[in-house]
Amino acid sequence: MRHRATLTLVALITACSRTRARGDAPVPATTGIPRAAPSSLGFDSTRLAGVVAYLRAEVDSSAFPGAVLAVGRHGRLALLAPVGHYGIDDPRPVDAGTSYDIASLTKVVGLTTACMLLVDSGQLDLDAPVDRYVPAFQGVMKDRVTVRQLLTHSAGLVADLPLYDSTATRAAALAAVDTTTLVAPPGTSYRYSDLSAIVLMQAVERVTGEPFDRFLAERVFRPLGMTATRFLPPASSRDRIAPTEHDTVFRHRWIRGEVHDESAARLGGVSGNAGLFSNAPDLSRFAAMLLNGGAWDTLQLARAETVAEFTTRQNLPPGSTRALGWDTPADSGYSSAGAKLSRRSFGHTGFTGTSMWMDPDRDLFIVLLTNRVNPTRTNMAILRVRARVADLVADALTHPEL
Numbered sequence: 001m002r003h004r005a006t007l008t009l010v011a012l013i014t015a016c017s018r019t020r021a022r023g024d025a026p027v028p029a030t031t032g033i034p035r036a037a038p039s040s041l042g043f044d045s046t047r048l049a050g051v052v053a054y055l056r057a058e059v060d061s062s063a064f065p066g067a068v069l070a071v072g073r074h075g076r077l078a079l080l081a082p083v084g085h086y087g088i089d090d091p092r093p094v095d096a097g098t099s100y101d102i103a104s105l106t107k108v109v110g111l112t113t114a115c116m117l118l119v120d121s122g123q124l125d126l127d128a129p130v131d132r133y134v135p136a137f138q139g140v141m142k143d144r145v146t147v148r149q150l151l152t153h154s155a156g157l158v159a160d161l162p163l164y165d166s167t168a169t170r171a172a173a174l175a176a177v178d179t180t181t182l183v184a185p186p187g188t189s190y191r192y193s194d195l196s197a198i199v200l201m202q203a204v205e206r207v208t209g210e211p212f213d214r215f216l217a218e219r220v221f222r223p224l225g226m227t228a229t230r231f232l233p234p235a236s237s238r239d240r241i242a243p244t245e246h247d248t249v250f251r252h253r254w255i256r257g258e259v260h261d262e263s264a265a266r267l268g269g270v271s272g273n274a275g276l277f278s279n280a281p282d283l284s285r286f287a288a289m290l291l292n293g294g295a296w297d298t299l300q301l302a303r304a305e306t307v308a309e310f311t312t313r314q315n316l317p318p319g320s321t322r323a324l325g326w327d328t329p330a331d332s333g334y335s336s337a338g339a340k341l342s343r344r345s346f347g348h349t350g351f352t353g354t355s356m357w358m359d360p361d362r363d364l365f366i367v368l369l370t371n372r373v374n375p376t377r378t379n380m381a382i383l384r385v386r387a388r389v390a391d392l393v394a395d396a397l398t399h400p401e402l
Helices: 002-015 045-060 103-120 147-151 170-178 194-208 212-224 235-240 262-266 280-291 304-310 382-396
Strands: 066-073 076-087 090-093 346-350 354-359 364-370
Touching (some): 045 076, 066 280, 076 280, 103 212, 103 280, 103 354, 170 194, 194 212
Antiparallel strands (some): 066 076, 354 364
Protein backbone atom coordinates (compact mmCIF):
# COMPACT_ATOMS: atom_id res chain seq x y z
CA MET A 1 0.00 0.00 0.00
CA ARG A 2 2.86 2.40 0.78
CA HIS A 3 4.36 1.78 -2.69
CA ARG A 4 1.00 2.39 -4.37
CA ALA A 5 0.48 5.62 -2.41
CA THR A 6 3.91 6.88 -3.48
CA LEU A 7 3.13 6.15 -7.12
CA THR A 8 -0.14 8.04 -6.78
CA LEU A 9 1.68 11.05 -5.36
CA VAL A 10 4.26 10.98 -8.13
CA ALA A 11 1.44 10.94 -10.65
CA LEU A 12 -0.17 13.89 -8.88
CA ILE A 13 3.05 15.91 -8.99
CA THR A 14 3.58 15.10 -12.65
CA ALA A 15 0.03 16.00 -13.58
CA CYS A 16 0.22 19.28 -11.70
CA SER A 17 3.67 20.27 -12.97
CA ARG A 18 3.67 20.12 -16.77
CA THR A 19 6.15 22.42 -18.40
CA ARG A 20 4.85 25.49 -20.20
CA ALA A 21 7.18 26.71 -22.89
CA ARG A 22 7.54 30.42 -23.59
CA GLY A 23 4.80 31.54 -25.92
CA ASP A 24 2.28 28.91 -24.81
CA ALA A 25 -1.13 29.93 -23.52
CA PRO A 26 -0.84 31.74 -20.17
CA VAL A 27 -1.33 29.76 -17.00
CA PRO A 28 -4.56 30.69 -15.16
CA ALA A 29 -4.06 33.21 -12.35
CA THR A 30 -4.99 30.62 -9.74
CA THR A 31 -1.73 28.76 -10.37
CA GLY A 32 0.29 31.77 -9.22
CA ILE A 33 3.30 31.10 -11.43
CA PRO A 34 3.93 28.79 -14.41
CA ARG A 35 4.42 25.13 -13.59
CA ALA A 36 7.27 22.92 -14.73
CA ALA A 37 8.16 19.25 -14.44
CA PRO A 38 10.13 18.77 -11.21
CA SER A 39 12.97 17.09 -13.10
CA SER A 40 13.40 20.15 -15.31
CA LEU A 41 13.99 22.19 -12.14
CA GLY A 42 16.49 19.76 -10.66
CA PHE A 43 14.13 17.86 -8.36
CA ASP A 44 13.65 14.15 -7.90
CA SER A 45 9.89 13.60 -8.27
CA THR A 46 9.83 10.59 -5.96
CA ARG A 47 11.53 12.55 -3.20
CA LEU A 48 9.10 15.44 -3.66
CA ALA A 49 6.29 12.93 -3.37
CA GLY A 50 7.84 11.91 -0.07
CA VAL A 51 7.40 15.46 1.24
CA VAL A 52 3.70 15.29 0.46
CA ALA A 53 3.46 11.86 2.08
CA TYR A 54 5.10 13.28 5.18
CA LEU A 55 2.54 16.10 5.36
CA ARG A 56 -0.32 13.62 4.97
CA ALA A 57 1.08 11.63 7.88
CA GLU A 58 1.22 14.80 9.97
CA VAL A 59 -2.44 15.48 9.17
CA ASP A 60 -3.22 11.94 10.32
CA SER A 61 -1.32 12.57 13.56
CA SER A 62 -3.31 15.81 14.13
CA ALA A 63 -0.44 18.27 13.70
CA PHE A 64 -2.94 20.38 11.72
CA PRO A 65 -6.25 19.73 9.92
CA GLY A 66 -4.89 20.61 6.48
CA ALA A 67 -2.06 22.25 4.60
CA VAL A 68 -0.94 23.48 1.19
CA LEU A 69 2.70 23.20 0.18
CA ALA A 70 4.25 25.06 -2.75
CA VAL A 71 7.82 24.50 -3.93
CA GLY A 72 9.46 26.21 -6.86
CA ARG A 73 12.65 27.35 -8.59
CA HIS A 74 13.57 29.79 -11.33
CA GLY A 75 10.12 31.35 -11.39
CA ARG A 76 8.49 27.96 -11.97
CA LEU A 77 6.34 25.83 -9.69
CA ALA A 78 7.56 22.27 -9.14
CA LEU A 79 4.96 21.27 -6.58
CA LEU A 80 1.59 22.60 -5.41
CA ALA A 81 0.10 20.05 -3.03
CA PRO A 82 -2.96 20.37 -0.79
CA VAL A 83 -3.42 17.79 1.98
CA GLY A 84 -6.05 17.25 4.64
CA HIS A 85 -9.25 19.18 5.25
CA TYR A 86 -10.39 22.63 6.29
CA GLY A 87 -10.90 22.09 10.02
CA ILE A 88 -12.09 19.80 12.74
CA ASP A 89 -15.68 20.84 12.03
CA ASP A 90 -15.27 21.15 8.25
CA PRO A 91 -14.36 17.86 6.54
CA ARG A 92 -14.09 19.32 3.03
CA PRO A 93 -10.67 18.66 1.52
CA VAL A 94 -8.54 21.74 1.06
CA ASP A 95 -7.38 22.56 -2.45
CA ALA A 96 -4.49 24.55 -3.88
CA GLY A 97 -6.49 27.79 -3.73
CA THR A 98 -7.62 27.50 -0.11
CA SER A 99 -6.84 30.74 1.75
CA TYR A 100 -5.22 30.92 5.17
CA ASP A 101 -4.79 33.57 7.84
CA ILE A 102 -1.05 34.07 7.32
CA ALA A 103 -0.55 35.81 10.69
CA SER A 104 2.98 37.23 11.05
CA LEU A 105 3.79 36.61 7.39
CA THR A 106 1.90 39.93 7.20
CA LYS A 107 5.06 41.51 8.64
CA VAL A 108 7.10 40.52 5.58
CA VAL A 109 4.63 40.09 2.74
CA GLY A 110 2.90 43.34 3.67
CA LEU A 111 4.83 45.65 5.97
CA THR A 112 8.41 44.87 4.90
CA THR A 113 7.46 45.13 1.24
CA ALA A 114 5.83 48.51 1.84
CA CYS A 115 9.03 49.68 3.55
CA MET A 116 11.10 48.42 0.62
CA LEU A 117 9.05 50.47 -1.81
CA LEU A 118 9.32 53.59 0.33
CA VAL A 119 13.08 53.17 0.75
CA ASP A 120 13.33 52.76 -3.02
CA SER A 121 11.45 56.02 -3.58
CA GLY A 122 13.49 57.91 -0.97
CA GLN A 123 10.45 58.47 1.24
CA LEU A 124 11.71 56.33 4.11
CA ASP A 125 15.18 56.45 5.66
CA LEU A 126 16.18 53.23 7.43
CA ASP A 127 18.44 55.06 9.87
CA ALA A 128 16.12 57.95 10.64
CA PRO A 129 14.43 58.13 14.05
CA VAL A 130 10.95 56.76 13.67
CA ASP A 131 9.40 59.75 15.46
CA ARG A 132 10.17 61.70 12.27
CA TYR A 133 7.35 59.68 10.69
CA VAL A 134 5.25 58.88 13.77
CA PRO A 135 5.31 61.96 16.04
CA ALA A 136 3.09 60.20 18.58
CA PHE A 137 5.89 57.71 19.27
CA GLN A 138 7.09 59.41 22.44
CA GLY A 139 8.91 58.50 25.65
CA VAL A 140 12.30 58.03 27.26
CA MET A 141 14.97 57.06 24.65
CA LYS A 142 12.33 56.69 21.95
CA ASP A 143 13.81 59.53 19.89
CA ARG A 144 16.76 57.16 19.36
CA VAL A 145 14.65 54.35 17.87
CA THR A 146 15.25 54.00 14.13
CA VAL A 147 13.29 52.36 11.33
CA ARG A 148 16.10 49.81 10.98
CA GLN A 149 15.81 48.87 14.65
CA LEU A 150 12.07 48.35 14.33
CA LEU A 151 12.60 46.08 11.31
CA THR A 152 15.20 44.02 13.18
CA HIS A 153 13.22 43.83 16.44
CA SER A 154 16.01 45.60 18.29
CA ALA A 155 14.15 48.80 19.23
CA GLY A 156 13.66 47.80 22.88
CA LEU A 157 9.88 47.41 22.65
CA VAL A 158 7.97 44.73 24.52
CA ALA A 159 6.69 41.76 22.55
CA ASP A 160 3.02 42.75 22.69
CA LEU A 161 0.35 44.49 24.74
CA PRO A 162 -3.12 43.19 25.69
CA LEU A 163 -4.75 45.71 23.35
CA TYR A 164 -7.92 43.63 23.11
CA ASP A 165 -8.35 43.87 26.87
CA SER A 166 -7.07 47.37 27.66
CA THR A 167 -8.35 49.50 24.77
CA ALA A 168 -11.73 49.97 23.16
CA THR A 169 -10.93 51.58 19.81
CA ARG A 170 -8.26 51.51 17.10
CA ALA A 171 -7.13 55.01 18.04
CA ALA A 172 -6.78 54.06 21.70
CA ALA A 173 -4.85 50.91 20.76
CA LEU A 174 -2.41 52.87 18.60
CA ALA A 175 -1.93 55.41 21.39
CA ALA A 176 -1.13 52.60 23.82
CA VAL A 177 1.49 51.22 21.44
CA ASP A 178 3.06 54.62 20.74
CA THR A 179 3.41 55.56 24.41
CA THR A 180 4.55 52.23 25.83
CA THR A 181 7.84 52.28 27.73
CA LEU A 182 10.98 50.75 26.21
CA VAL A 183 12.36 47.80 28.17
CA ALA A 184 15.91 48.08 26.76
CA PRO A 185 18.02 50.80 25.15
CA PRO A 186 17.48 50.87 21.37
CA GLY A 187 19.83 48.63 19.40
CA THR A 188 21.17 46.69 22.39
CA SER A 189 19.04 43.54 22.44
CA TYR A 190 16.77 41.41 20.26
CA ARG A 191 13.14 41.02 21.30
CA TYR A 192 10.58 39.91 18.73
CA SER A 193 7.85 42.55 18.94
CA ASP A 194 4.47 42.94 17.30
CA LEU A 195 4.55 46.54 18.51
CA SER A 196 7.48 47.30 16.18
CA ALA A 197 5.31 46.29 13.24
CA ILE A 198 2.37 48.37 14.46
CA VAL A 199 4.56 51.48 14.80
CA LEU A 200 6.03 50.93 11.33
CA MET A 201 2.56 50.52 9.85
CA GLN A 202 1.76 54.02 11.10
CA ALA A 203 4.95 55.31 9.47
CA VAL A 204 3.87 53.81 6.15
CA GLU A 205 0.44 55.42 6.43
CA ARG A 206 1.84 58.85 7.28
CA VAL A 207 4.44 58.76 4.50
CA THR A 208 2.01 57.57 1.83
CA GLY A 209 -1.08 59.41 3.04
CA GLU A 210 -3.05 56.20 2.45
CA PRO A 211 -4.56 53.50 4.66
CA PHE A 212 -2.13 50.61 5.01
CA ASP A 213 -4.38 48.06 3.32
CA ARG A 214 -5.13 50.32 0.35
CA PHE A 215 -1.45 51.10 -0.25
CA LEU A 216 -0.56 47.40 -0.31
CA ALA A 217 -3.49 46.49 -2.53
CA GLU A 218 -2.68 49.17 -5.08
CA ARG A 219 1.11 49.07 -5.02
CA VAL A 220 1.90 45.42 -4.32
CA PHE A 221 -0.88 42.84 -4.55
CA ARG A 222 -2.74 44.12 -7.60
CA PRO A 223 0.40 44.73 -9.72
CA LEU A 224 1.68 41.25 -8.85
CA GLY A 225 -1.67 39.61 -9.61
CA MET A 226 -2.03 38.36 -6.04
CA THR A 227 -5.80 38.20 -6.28
CA ALA A 228 -6.37 36.20 -3.07
CA THR A 229 -4.16 38.33 -0.82
CA ARG A 230 -5.96 40.93 1.24
CA PHE A 231 -7.01 42.21 4.61
CA LEU A 232 -10.64 41.88 5.70
CA PRO A 233 -11.87 39.22 3.28
CA PRO A 234 -15.59 39.56 2.51
CA ALA A 235 -18.05 37.23 4.16
CA SER A 236 -18.82 35.72 0.75
CA SER A 237 -15.31 34.22 0.62
CA ARG A 238 -15.24 32.66 4.07
CA ASP A 239 -16.10 29.16 2.91
CA ARG A 240 -12.77 29.20 1.00
CA ILE A 241 -10.78 30.20 4.11
CA ALA A 242 -9.42 27.65 6.58
CA PRO A 243 -10.78 28.28 10.09
CA THR A 244 -8.41 29.05 12.94
CA GLU A 245 -9.12 28.83 16.65
CA HIS A 246 -12.03 28.80 19.01
CA ASP A 247 -11.25 32.10 20.73
CA THR A 248 -11.77 31.73 24.47
CA VAL A 249 -10.01 34.99 25.38
CA PHE A 250 -11.37 37.88 23.33
CA ARG A 251 -14.23 37.09 20.97
CA HIS A 252 -15.48 33.85 22.54
CA ARG A 253 -16.40 32.10 19.30
CA TRP A 254 -14.89 30.25 16.35
CA ILE A 255 -12.70 32.45 14.16
CA ARG A 256 -12.91 32.11 10.39
CA GLY A 257 -12.27 34.74 7.77
CA GLU A 258 -11.27 37.33 10.37
CA VAL A 259 -7.83 37.82 11.82
CA HIS A 260 -6.82 35.38 14.54
CA ASP A 261 -4.34 37.74 16.24
CA GLU A 262 -6.04 39.63 19.05
CA SER A 263 -4.06 42.87 18.69
CA ALA A 264 -4.70 43.02 14.95
CA ALA A 265 -8.37 42.33 15.65
CA ARG A 266 -8.50 45.29 18.04
CA LEU A 267 -6.98 47.39 15.25
CA GLY A 268 -9.93 46.48 13.03
CA GLY A 269 -8.26 43.62 11.17
CA VAL A 270 -5.69 45.81 9.39
CA SER A 271 -2.28 45.90 11.04
CA GLY A 272 1.41 45.64 10.30
CA ASN A 273 1.84 42.62 12.53
CA ALA A 274 -1.02 40.40 11.24
CA GLY A 275 -4.26 40.47 9.29
CA LEU A 276 -3.44 39.31 5.77
CA PHE A 277 -5.13 36.30 4.21
CA SER A 278 -3.53 34.59 1.23
CA ASN A 279 -3.03 31.30 -0.56
CA ALA A 280 -0.08 29.28 -1.81
CA PRO A 281 -0.29 30.36 -5.48
CA ASP A 282 -0.18 34.05 -4.53
CA LEU A 283 2.70 33.57 -2.12
CA SER A 284 4.57 31.53 -4.73
CA ARG A 285 4.40 34.46 -7.09
CA PHE A 286 5.56 36.79 -4.34
CA ALA A 287 8.49 34.52 -3.45
CA ALA A 288 9.53 34.19 -7.09
CA MET A 289 9.49 37.98 -7.42
CA LEU A 290 11.87 38.40 -4.48
CA LEU A 291 14.23 35.71 -5.77
CA ASN A 292 14.22 37.50 -9.12
CA GLY A 293 15.51 40.73 -7.60
CA GLY A 294 12.11 42.37 -7.09
CA ALA A 295 10.92 41.73 -10.66
CA TRP A 296 8.00 39.75 -12.06
CA ASP A 297 7.37 39.65 -15.81
CA THR A 298 7.56 43.31 -16.91
CA LEU A 299 7.05 44.66 -13.38
CA GLN A 300 10.01 45.84 -11.30
CA LEU A 301 8.37 46.14 -7.91
CA ALA A 302 11.56 47.08 -6.05
CA ARG A 303 15.19 47.53 -7.03
CA ALA A 304 17.33 44.42 -6.75
CA GLU A 305 19.74 46.27 -4.48
CA THR A 306 16.93 47.09 -2.06
CA VAL A 307 15.67 43.51 -2.01
CA ALA A 308 19.23 42.33 -1.31
CA GLU A 309 19.62 44.76 1.58
CA PHE A 310 16.32 43.81 3.16
CA THR A 311 17.03 40.07 2.94
CA THR A 312 20.59 40.22 4.30
CA ARG A 313 21.32 39.58 7.97
CA GLN A 314 21.90 42.90 9.73
CA ASN A 315 23.77 41.64 12.83
CA LEU A 316 21.79 44.14 14.89
CA PRO A 317 22.36 43.57 17.72
CA PRO A 318 25.47 41.42 17.18
CA GLY A 319 24.53 37.76 16.89
CA SER A 320 20.91 38.34 15.81
CA THR A 321 19.70 36.33 12.82
CA ARG A 322 17.38 39.08 11.64
CA ALA A 323 17.47 40.74 8.26
CA LEU A 324 15.20 43.76 7.66
CA GLY A 325 11.79 42.34 8.43
CA TRP A 326 12.88 38.88 7.34
CA ASP A 327 14.71 36.25 9.37
CA THR A 328 17.68 34.11 8.32
CA PRO A 329 18.60 30.54 9.36
CA ALA A 330 20.06 30.04 12.80
CA ASP A 331 23.80 29.33 12.95
CA SER A 332 23.16 26.44 15.32
CA GLY A 333 20.23 24.75 16.99
CA TYR A 334 16.64 24.84 15.79
CA SER A 335 15.51 26.88 12.80
CA SER A 336 12.21 26.73 10.93
CA ALA A 337 14.42 26.73 7.82
CA GLY A 338 15.77 23.34 8.79
CA ALA A 339 19.46 22.56 8.56
CA LYS A 340 20.04 22.32 4.80
CA LEU A 341 19.14 25.67 3.23
CA SER A 342 22.01 28.05 2.50
CA ARG A 343 23.12 30.72 4.94
CA ARG A 344 21.84 33.35 2.50
CA SER A 345 18.29 32.06 2.86
CA PHE A 346 15.59 34.30 4.28
CA GLY A 347 12.10 33.60 5.53
CA HIS A 348 9.49 34.05 8.22
CA THR A 349 6.77 32.19 10.08
CA GLY A 350 3.22 32.91 11.17
CA PHE A 351 1.62 31.91 14.48
CA THR A 352 -1.35 30.24 12.80
CA GLY A 353 0.97 27.66 11.20
CA THR A 354 2.29 29.41 8.09
CA SER A 355 5.84 29.85 6.82
CA MET A 356 7.86 30.70 3.74
CA TRP A 357 11.58 30.36 3.04
CA MET A 358 13.57 31.47 0.01
CA ASP A 359 17.11 30.33 -0.82
CA PRO A 360 18.85 32.65 -3.31
CA ASP A 361 21.79 30.27 -3.77
CA ARG A 362 19.43 27.63 -5.17
CA ASP A 363 16.77 30.06 -6.47
CA LEU A 364 14.37 27.98 -4.38
CA PHE A 365 11.23 28.81 -2.41
CA ILE A 366 9.15 26.77 0.03
CA VAL A 367 5.69 28.01 1.07
CA LEU A 368 3.82 26.03 3.73
CA LEU A 369 0.35 27.09 4.84
CA THR A 370 -1.49 25.32 7.66
CA ASN A 371 -4.07 26.17 10.30
CA ARG A 372 -2.30 24.39 13.16
CA VAL A 373 -4.25 26.52 15.69
CA ASN A 374 -7.47 24.73 14.76
CA PRO A 375 -8.91 23.90 17.20
CA THR A 376 -6.32 25.22 19.69
CA ARG A 377 -2.99 27.07 19.76
CA THR A 378 -1.61 24.59 22.28
CA ASN A 379 -0.74 22.25 19.40
CA MET A 380 2.94 23.01 18.68
CA ALA A 381 3.77 20.14 16.29
CA ILE A 382 4.25 22.69 13.50
CA LEU A 383 7.68 23.54 14.93
CA ARG A 384 9.19 20.21 13.90
CA VAL A 385 7.12 20.00 10.72
CA ARG A 386 8.45 23.26 9.26
CA ALA A 387 12.07 22.24 9.72
CA ARG A 388 11.47 18.72 8.43
CA VAL A 389 9.67 19.95 5.31
CA ALA A 390 12.53 22.31 4.50
CA ASP A 391 15.07 19.51 4.89
CA LEU A 392 13.04 17.07 2.78
CA VAL A 393 12.68 19.65 0.00
CA ALA A 394 16.42 20.33 0.10
CA ASP A 395 17.08 16.59 -0.13
CA ALA A 396 14.76 16.35 -3.14
CA LEU A 397 16.89 18.86 -5.04
CA THR A 398 19.31 16.55 -6.79
CA HIS A 399 20.62 19.04 -9.35
CA PRO A 400 21.05 22.40 -7.56
CA GLU A 401 23.20 23.63 -10.41
CA LEU A 402 20.24 23.69 -12.83
